[in-house]
Amino acid sequence: MISSVLPTYSRAPLHFVKGEGTWLIEADGRRFLDLGSGIAVNALGHANPELVETLTQQAQNLWHVSNLYQIPQQQELADRLVDATFADTVFFTNSGTEACELAVKMARKYWYEKQQPDRVEIITFDGSFHGRSSAGIAAAGSEKMTKGFGPLLPGFVHLAWGDHDAIKAAITENTAAIMIEPVQGEGGIRPLPDHCLKGLRDLCDAHGILLILDEVQCGMGRTGKLFAHEWSGITPDIMMVAKGIGGGFPLGAVLATENAASGMTAGTHGSTYGGNPLACAVGAKVVSIIADDTFLGEVNRKAALLRQKLEGLVAAHPDVFESVRGSGMMIGLKCKAVNMDIVNAGYAAQVITVPAGDNVIRLLPPLTITDAEIGESIKRLDIAASAVAAQ
Numbered sequence: 574m575i576s577s578v579l580p581t582y583s584r585a586p587l588h589f590v591k592g593e594g595t596w597l598i599e600a601d602g603r604r605f606l607d608l609g610s611g612i613a614v615n616a617l618g619h620a621n622p623e624l625v626e627t628l629t630q631q632a633q634n635l636w637h638v639s640n641l642y643q644i645p646q647q648q649e650l651a652d653r654l655v656d657a658t659f660a661d662t663v664f665f666t667n668s669g670t671e672a673c674e675l676a677v678k679m680a681r682k683y684w685y686e687k688q689q690p691d692r693v694e695i696i697t698f699d700g701s702f703h704g705r706s707s708a709g710i711a712a713a714g715s716e717k718m719t720k721g722f723g724p725l726l727p728g729f730v731h732l733a734w735g736d737h738d739a740i741k742a743a744i745t746e747n748t749a750a751i752m753i754e755p756v757q758g759e760g761g762i763r764p765l766p767d768h769c770l771k772g773l774r775d776l777c778d779a780h781g782i783l784l785i786l787d788e789v790q791c792g793m794g795r796t797g798k799l800f801a802h803e804w805s806g807i808t809p810d811i812m813m814v815a816k817g818i819g820g821g822f823p824l825g826a827v828l829a830t831e832n833a834a835s836g837m838t839a840g841t842h843g844s845t846y847g848g849n850p851l852a853c854a855v856g857a858k859v860v861s862i863i864a865d866d867t868f869l870g871e872v873n874r875k876a877a878l879l880r881q882k883l884e885g886l887v888a889a890h891p892d893v894f895e896s897v898r899g900s901g902m903m904i905g906l907k908c909k910a911v912n913m914d915i916v917n918a919g920y921a922a923q924v925i926t927v928p929a930g931d932n933v934i935r936l937l938p939p940l941t942i943t944d945a946e947i948g949e950s951i952k953r954l955d956i957a958a959s960a961v962a963a964q
């Protein structure tokens with residue numbers, strides 16, 4: 574008999590009842606170090622006191638009003654994002670894949686309004702992940718995500734990751750945009766080198782193509798800059814954001830330049846929940862904390878410490894791990910053993926990691942992790958690796 578919850582997930586036998594900073598507490602009382610953050614969502618840790626305060630204050634006043642009315646919390650969050658980034662304008666969603674939907678619509682509408690309605694193709698890359706909506710799975714294109722779901726949204730051109738010549742060859746007069754994650758998350762923590770991102774920007778400029786960056790996982794301070802593309806010095810035309818921006822409250826956004834957003838006039842897009850007062854009050858607090866040089870300086874300092882210790886861990890377990898990769902607090906351990914075996918051994922050692930593609934385990938700790946917790950994480954990962962080596 575089918576379970577009452579649609580069985581689309583394979584779940585670990587863990588049942589958490591409370592979160593405190595970097596810690597998750599199991600129903601049986603065990604304390605787990607959380608290096609997954611609900612997949613880069615709890616960027617400021619669990620039950621962060623400042624966020625609890627903001628959420629409860631807003632909850633006592635107003636949870637939801639329609640976008641038929643003015644929403645000052647949404648205005649504040651949009652202003653903060655526009656101040657801190659390349660963007661001139663922001664639309665709020667509830668998730669990353671909804672941000673993908675709008676990014677695709679925005680790029681196509683842009684060309685439609687420029688009297689080039691055939692310019693609908695969006696170039697995407699192997700190993701990418703843009704969510705599970707029809708546009709999201711069509712954009713990523715992998716068989717794993719698309720098989721059995723009928724005709725896919727047309728117009729996506731899938732290329733190998735890192736094949737520069739293929740990109741040039743794929744551009745035609747119908748190319749509307751290139752969509753890419755600056756650091757692939759689900760695909761196995763693969764950072765795009767800065768010079769590649771610059772190259773993509775140049776290519777887009779040369780052909781008048783829009784550059785869409787998916788920073789749903791790598792954004793919001795995860796790599797040590799507010800957004801990962803800042804490391805390369807370039808800016809996108811359109812950017813997708815979600816995960817960390819709500820700190821655990823469902824919230825996403827599409828950021829865009831005035832030019833890229835010029836087709837999106839009143840009535841062309843909307844969302845019932847998107848940008849409601851509760852979500853945006855929390856989001857504005859999250860952005861105010863993360864978009865701060867002192868905070869990001871600490872993220873970079875701790876990321877360097879974690880990275881150095883992980884290099885030691887990998888060197889100590891050459892049969893289990895191959896290498897460390899990633900950027901800031903978005904780290905992948907490329908495994909020699911089966912990645913899921915290490916994740917499971919981590920559960921036994923009370924440390925949480927997340928599997929990713931390419932036989933990688935992902936570490937996406939809260940950005941607020943302490944030095945002592947980094948030390949304790951390494952101890953527990955060492956126990957897990959020893960257990961796998963002994964299997």
Ligand SMILES: *Cc1c(COP(=O)(O)O)cnc(C)c1O
Pocket residue numbers: 667668669670671702703704705754758759787788789790791815816
């Ligand atoms: C998680 C993720 C998404 C999808 O976000 P949802 O909120 O799950 O819809 C899209 N892009 C990237 C890069 C992601 O990591």
